[in-house]
Amino acid sequence: MEPIDLEYDDAELELPSEPMSLNMGPSHPAMHGTIRMVLKLDGETVKSTDIQPGYLHRAFEKMAERGTWAQVFPYTDRLNYCSPLLNNVGYALAVEKLLGITVPRMGQLLRVVHGELSRMADHLTCNGAMAMELGAFTPFLWYLKAREWIWECHETQTGARMTHSYFRIGGTALPATDQFVARARKTVQRVLEVVAEGESLLLRNRIFLDRTQGIGVLSRETALAYGVSGPMLRGSGVDYDVRKDKPYLTYGEVDFDVPIGEDGDTFDRFMVRSEELRQSARIIEQTLDLMEKVDPRSPDAKVSVDDPRVMLPPKSEVYGTIEGTINHFKLIMEGVDVPAGEAYAYTEGGNGELGFFVVSRGGGTPWRVRVRSPCFYSLQSAKGLIEGGMLADIVPIFGSVNMIGGECDR
Amino acid sequence: MARIILDRLKERFGADVLETSSQHGDDVAVVTPARWREAAEFVRTDPRCACDYFVDLSAIDCCDNGDPEARFEVYVIAYSVARKHRVRLKVRLPEDNPEVDTLIPVWVGANWMERECFDMFGVRFKGHPDLRRILLYEEFKGHPLRKDYPAQQAQPLVAYREGTYDKLRPFLADEGMPLDRTFKAAQDPD
Numbered sequence: 001m002e003p004i005d006l007e008y009d010d011a012e013l014e015l016p017s018e019p020m021s022l023n024m025g026p027s028h029p030a031m032h033g034t035i036r037m038v039l040k041l042d043g044e045t046v047k048s049t050d051i052q053p054g055y056l057h058r059a060f061e062k063m064a065e066r067g068t069w070a071q072v073f074p075y076t077d078r079l080n081y082c083s084p085l086l087n088n089v090g091y092a093l094a095v096e097k098l099l100g101i102t103v104p105r106m107g108q109l110l111r112v113v114h115g116e117l118s119r120m121a122d123h124l125t126c127n128g129a130m131a132m133e134l135g136a137f138t139p140f141l142w143y144l145k146a147r148e149w150i151w152e153c154h155e156t157q158t159g160a161r162m163t164h165s166y167f168r169i170g171g172t173a174l175p176a177t178d179q180f181v182a183r184a185r186k187t188v189q190r191v192l193e194v195v196a197e198g199e200s201l202l203l204r205n206r207i208f209l210d211r212t213q214g215i216g217v218l219s220r221e222t223a224l225a226y227g228v229s230g231p232m233l234r235g236s237g238v239d240y241d242v243r244k245d246k247p248y249l250t251y252g253e254v255d256f257d258v259p260i261g262e263d264g265d266t267f268d269r270f271m272v273r274s275e276e277l278r279q280s281a282r283i284i285e286q287t288l289d290l291m292e293k294v295d296p297r298s299p300d301a302k303v304s305v306d307d308p309r310v311m312l313p314p315k316s317e318v319y320g321t322i323e324g325t326i327n328h329f330k331l332i333m334e335g336v337d338v339p340a341g342e343a344y345a346y347t348e349g350g351n352g353e354l355g356f357f358v359v360s361r362g363g364g365t366p367w368r369v370r371v372r373s374p375c376f377y378s379l380q381s382a383k384g385l386i387e388g389g390m391l392a393d394i395v396p397i398f399g400s401v402n403m404i405g406g407e408c409d410r
Numbered sequence: 411m412a413r414i415i416l417d418r419l420k421e422r423f424g425a426d427v428l429e430t431s432s433q434h435g436d437d438v439a440v441v442t443p444a445r446w447r448e449a450a451e452f453v454r455t456d457p458r459c460a461c462d463y464f465v466d467l468s469a470i471d472c473c474d475n476g477d478p479e480a481r482f483e484v485y486v487i488a489y490s491v492a493r494k495h496r497v498r499l500k501v502r503l504p505e506d507n508p509e510v511d512t513l514i515p516v517w518v519g520a521n522w523m524e525r526e527c528f529d530m531f532g533v534r535f536k537g538h539p540d541l542r543r544i545l546l547y548e549e550f551k552g553h554p555l556r557k558d559y560p561a562q563q564a565q566p567l568v569a570y571r572e573g574t575y576d577k578l579r580p581f582l583a584d585e586g587m588p589l590d591r592t593f594k595a596a597q598d599p600d
Contacts, residue, residue, distance in 0.1 A: 054545040062554055097434050226519035227464040240491050343434040372466045380522045
C-alpha cells in the first residue's frame with residue numbers, strides 16, 4: 001500500500017479567481033420576475049453590477065395621455081398592486097389640486113382608512129416575502145393570511161380584492177357600508193396579532209438576524225441624494241414622512257409616530273416596516289372614531305363633492321331625467337374639464353413618496369401624467385448596497401428594497 | 411416660506427432666471443440651459459435653500475406652444491428635509507438637438523431619471539456616463555412620450571440576439587468579450 005498523503009504544491013490548490021459574469025433574473029424568483037442583474041463576481045463577492053429594470057414596462061404615462069382623466073384610475077391600480085388604493089388616492093389628489101376642489105370630510109376619512117389598510121397589506125407582503133426568501137416560510141404564509149383579511153375588508157367595500165378603482169376625482173364611488181367600521185376594527189386587531197406572531201418567529205432567529213443585520217447598509221446622505229423614500233429612507237435614520245411633514249387629508253388630526261432606524265441595514269428596514277404596521281393600526285383606529293363622530297345629516301357626511309362638472313350623477317337620474325343623461329354622457333365621453341396648469345401632488349405610498357405630476361392644457365384629456373414611483377429610486381440605490389457584498393446577500397437586500405414591478409417599470 | 415428659494419435664485423442668477431411662478435402652491439423657476447447645473451448646485455448647497463433631497467426629474471413635450479426653440483421642458487424637483495420646502499427647476503430645450511448638462515454631480519439619483527428622460531423624450535444629457543435606454547430596449551425606434559410619436563407604429567421584433575447584448579458594452583468592455591452583435595431573422599415556422 002502506498003501512502004495516500006502525497007505532497008501537494010499549495011499553489012495548485014488555489015481556485016481559479018478570474019471574474020465571472022452571472023445573469024441574475026429576470027426569471028429568478030428573488031428578482032420577482034421583472035429585474036435583471038448582470039453581476040461580475042470574484043468568487044462569491046460581487047465586484048460590480050448592472051441593474052436592468054423595464055421588463056414590466058406597460059407605457060402607463062403614454063396610455064394616460066390617450067384617455068380621459070377618469071380613465072387613468074384603473075392604470076394606477078396596477079402600479080403598486082400591493083396597495084392599489086394608495087395609488088388611487090395619490091392620483092385623485094393630483095387632479096383635485098388642479099381643479100381646486102376639496103373632498104368632504106367623510107370622503108377624506110374613508111380615503112385615510114382604506115389607504116392605511118393598503119399600507120398594512122403592502123408592508124405585510126414585503127416583510128413576509130423577505131422572510132420567505134431567507135427560508136422562513138411560515139411567517140410568509142401567516143402574513144399572507146392576514147393580507148387576505150385586509151383584502152376581504154376592501155372587497156366588502158369596493159367589490160374587488162386587488163384592483164379596486166374605488167376613488168374618483170372629487171370623492172369616492174360609494175359611501176361606506178353599515179358594517180364597514182366594525183369590520184375594519186376587527187380586521188386590524190386580528191392582523192396585529194398575526195404580526196406579533198410572525199415577529200416572534202423571526203426576531204430571535206439566529207439565521208434571520210445574521211443575514212439581515214449589518215447587511216446592505218445605506219447611509220443617510222446617499223439615501224437623500226438618490227431620492228430614496230419611505231421605509232427605506234427612514235431605516236437610514238431620516239425622519240421624513242409625507243404624512244407628518246405635509247399632512248394631507250386628515251392625517252394632521254391623528255396621533256402617530258414615525259419610526260426610524262439607526263444603522264440603515266436590512267434589519268432596520270424590516271423593523272421600520274413592522275413598526276409602521278402598528279402605527280397604521282393606530283391611525284385606522286383613530287380615523288374610525290372620527291368617522292363615527294361625523295353627524296350623518298351634516299354636509300360632512302358626504303363622500304363626494306356635490307359638483308356635476310366632476311361627479312357622475314346617480315343612476316336614477318341618468319335613467320330618469322334628460323339632464324342626468326346628458327351630464328353622464330358628457331362626463332364619460334369628454335371627461336372632466338380640468339383647467340390648464342400643472343401640479344405636483346405627493347402622498348406617502350407603500351414604498352415612500354408617491355408623486356403624480358399632472359399637466360393639463362384644458363379639456364378632458366391629460367397632457368402629461370408623470371408618476372414618481374418610489375421603488376424606482378430605491379432600486380437605483382440598491383447598486384451601491386449590492387456591490388462589495390456577497391452574492392447570497394442580494395436576496396435579503398433586494399427583498400428589503402421592496403421592488404414592485406408594476407410601480408418600478410410603469 | 412418656500413418663496414425664499416425663488417428669491418434667492420433671482421438674487422443670484424438675475425436675468426438667467428427666465429420666469430418664476432407658484433401656481434397651486436408649487437414654486438417653479440425656469441432657468442437658462444447654460445446655468446442649469448449651476449442653479450441646481452446652488453439650490454442644493456445654499457444654506458437657506460438646502461434642498462439635499464432629490465425628488466424627481468422628467469420632461470414635458472410642449473409641442474403645442476409653437477416655439478421650436480422651447481419644445482421640451484425638463485424639470486427637476488428638489489426638497490429640503492430640514493427646511494421642509496421644495497422647488498421645481500425647469501429648463502426649456504429646442505426641438506433639434508435637445509441637450510442639457512447632467513445633474514449627476516449634484517444628486518447622484520439623477521442618473522436613472524436622465525436615462526429614462528432620454529429613453530422617453532430623446533433629451534440628451536451632456537456628461538452622463540451611461541446614457542442608455544432604461545425602460546425600453548435598445549432596438550426600440552423613436553421616443554414614445556413625444557407627442558408626435560405614432561402610437562400605432564410597429565416596433566422591430568427582436569427574435570434572437572447572438573453574442574452579448576450591446577446594452578452591456580460598458581460593463582463587459584474590459585473582458586475581451588465579443589461585442590459585435592448580429593441578428594438572426596425571426597424564424598418562419600413553416
